[in-house]
Amino acid sequence: MANVQDFLTSLQEELALNEGDNRFVPLVQEGRVSRTVLAVLAAEEHRIVASDWRSFLTLAGRAQGSAVREFFAGLAQGEGMAWQALPPLSAALGMDAAAVRSYRPQAGCQAYPAYLAWLALNAEPADVVVAVTANFAAWGSYCAAIAEALRTRYGLDDEACAFFDFFASPPPDADEVASAALHEGIEAGLITDAAGEYGRLFQNFELMFWNTLADQA
Template sequence: MTGSARELLDAVQAELAPRDDDNRLVPLIARGEAPRAVFAAIAAEERRIVRSDWRSFHTLAARAEETNALEFFAGLAQGEGLALTKLDALTDAAGPDDADVEKPRAGCQAYPAYFAWLALNGEPADVVVAITANFAAWGRYCAAIATAMREHYDFDDEACGFFDFFATPVPEIEAQAVAAVQAGLDSGRVSGEAKTYARLFQSYELMFWNSLADEFSAS
């Protein structure tokens, strides 16, 4: 596979971007129609996900032979560590209504399980494409949730910090991704699997949100 990394990333992201009605939970939150307990569930699930993803990013950084890919994964691992510190405020503010809220849901944990598999088996350059394709949707969801938490649920800035963190674009990470993918294209390390990985990432991302929607839209 040859060509421009920027063109490839834009094309994969555009092709696989979720439609507005694919995610059934975020619109409920955006309208203030989801129960407050959903935030405790999200925090509990994300605590497991972030810890797993932190290890996956470190594994990919260790496997990466190209400098830009190594720095990309290492930077994202550092970001996961910072994100984990922000979950305490969300957990404290949301407060689980019952013990069931903190039980992991298979549909929510499918994403980190797949990512852990990719960390061991995926070509790092292909994984950069897949992760970057997922960034836009994830960031958009986080921005919508952070806004709704303030407007409809009366959460303070500290409680919204986890979602604010991921809703904020990081140009340096974007530049590293483009450089890593370009190096992968130039060396023939980006394959057709990149789009497959990206498609599955998007599917597991939606599974996370819709698993919670199925539970909490009926609450």
């Protein structure tokens, strides 16, 4: 692939066209989602973060180059930090640790981490860098919108909103680390058209997550 940066930009623009299909985030912004359903969101994220943490570590272990390895190791570290922010969110929404453990996850919400786990075992990690990076912009914007709504519509404090704040504001060096991983993948000839397929499926599975919750709002 001659210019992966252009491909990444094109893929991000393509995925952005589908962002309006997310039916859940606007409902949260309008304050029309019950705290019970917001607690379901937090419980689902407990499963997702734990799974994605392992998936990113697996991708880091399978990576052929140091920059791609660093990219996924950084994402794994981020999931570890996000994990620490989940209990205050759940507690603020009326769900204690025992309730989180006994919660039965829904297939529509777990399709995304299940697919990432599949990629961790089967895909070329450099291709997954492209797919994950293309999906990040949409995910970050959703988290920013929810964090604001939780404060203004639901009265949650900073500690309770920290999980969504974390993903809404990526680390300052995130673009640099991703660019280095992409460059390494290009130079090694590891990035293929499969990256586009992975990115589109990522976005579809993410929308499935949000809209599964919207159906319960």
